[in-house]
Amino acid sequence: MIYKIVITILGLLFLSAEGLELGHLKSRIIGGTIVPVGKYPFVVSLTNATGHHCGGAIIGENCVLTNGRCSLSARKNTTVVAGTNNLKLGGKVYQVYQTFQPPGYNNINYMYNIGVVKIVGKFTFDNTTMPIRLSTSDPPVGSSCTLPGWGLHSWPSTTMSTDLYEISLKRIPDLVCNRTSQKEFPLIYKFCTENNYKHAPCTGDLGGPLVCDNEVKGTVSTLKECGTGYPDTHEKVVHWRDWIESVCKIKHCPK
Ligand SMILES: *[C@@H]1O[C@H](CO)[C@@H](O)[C@H](O)[C@H]1NC(C)=O
Ligand SMILES: *[C@@H]1O[C@H](CO)[C@@H](O)[C@H](O)[C@H]1NC(C)=O
Ligand SMILES: *[C@@H]1O[C@H](CO)[C@@H](O)[C@H](O)[C@H]1NC(C)=O
Ligand SMILES: *[C@@H]1O[C@H](CO)[C@@H](O)[C@H](O)[C@H]1NC(C)=O
Numbered sequence: 001m002i003y004k005i006v007i008t009i010l011g012l013l014f015l016s017a018e019g020l021e022l023g024h025l026k027s028r029i030i031g032g033t034i035v036p037v038g039k040y041p042f043v044v045s046l047t048n049a050t051g052h053h054c055g056g057a058i059i060g061e062n063c064v065l066t067n068g069r070c071s072l073s074a075r076k077n078t079t080v081v082a083g084t085n086n087l088k089l090g091g092k093v094y095q096v097y098q099t100f101q102p103p104g105y106n107n108i109n110y111m112y113n114i115g116v117v118k119i120v121g122k123f124t125f126d127n128t129t130m131p132i133r134l135s136t137s138d139p140p141v142g143s144s145c146t147l148p149g150w151g152l153h154s155w156p157s158t159t160m161s162t163d164l165y166e167i168s169l170k171r172i173p174d175l176v177c178n179r180t181s182q183k184e185f186p187l188i189y190k191f192c193t194e195n196n197y198k199h200a201p202c203t204g205d206l207g208g209p210l211v212c213d214n215e216v217k218g219t220v221s222t223l224k225e226c227g228t229g230y231p232d233t234h235e236k237v238v239h240w241r242d243w244i245e246s247v248c249k250i251k252h253c254p255k
Pocket of ligand 1: 038128
């Protein structure tokens, strides 16, 4: 407990030192950079009356991949915003038709935390709205992937980003992840990425696509105190491919 508090205080000191030094910590996702228009045409926002709450990725003409927790919350008064990087400007809003989690999804320890949201009708595909390929393999330990997201710029905070940001995240070994923080979230069908204080996903980035080799290889699954050094977990999309494809009724992509 004391150990944890000390770590947290050190983390906060580190963050505020960096904030002071750079003077604009609040103007960016934790460590990210702003995304040029059209770079991630598959990225969508799950939005309700409160605003953006989860990320997702278009994987078919009416199908969005996200995590289980996000698809569950999308049952209630949520819309899918596609085709824009700026949540206050442009894009198209689609109504949610159905939401899915696999059998065994656990809303407490986030086992099997994968989800699908189907929209009413179909997405209009153009250069700002396009599907991404599903994962054909997990990223190797040590490799880097990219996460686009509208999540919080600092933590704790309640203000989601208006602009889409991106960060690069490196996969770390399961044993390192387990030792550091993930006892309460079993690492079953999950992999972890390094959280080095400077680059971190945060609330609002959950459910978003971890992109490597032009495939969605992970969906952001669990976070703990963003940007304070705890590794983050991602669901292994390749493990869930058959389930996703059967729910979405999409054909296997050529490998
Ligand atoms: C997308 O296409 C439109 C119309 O064809 C064009 O005006 C726009 O510049 C394109 N945007 C990107 C990001 O390529
Ligand atoms: C929007 O969704 C978030 C996340 O599920 C929830 O906390 C919030 O209460 C929702 N807002 C409304 C108005 O339903
Ligand atoms: C959804 O929105 C409708 C209309 O605004 C409202 O009556 C209903 O209570 C909302 N449901 C939830 C679960 O927030
Ligand atoms: C992580 O730790 C838990 C509990 O200590 C253990 O049951 C599990 O096998 C470990 N997983 C990995 C991948 O090391």
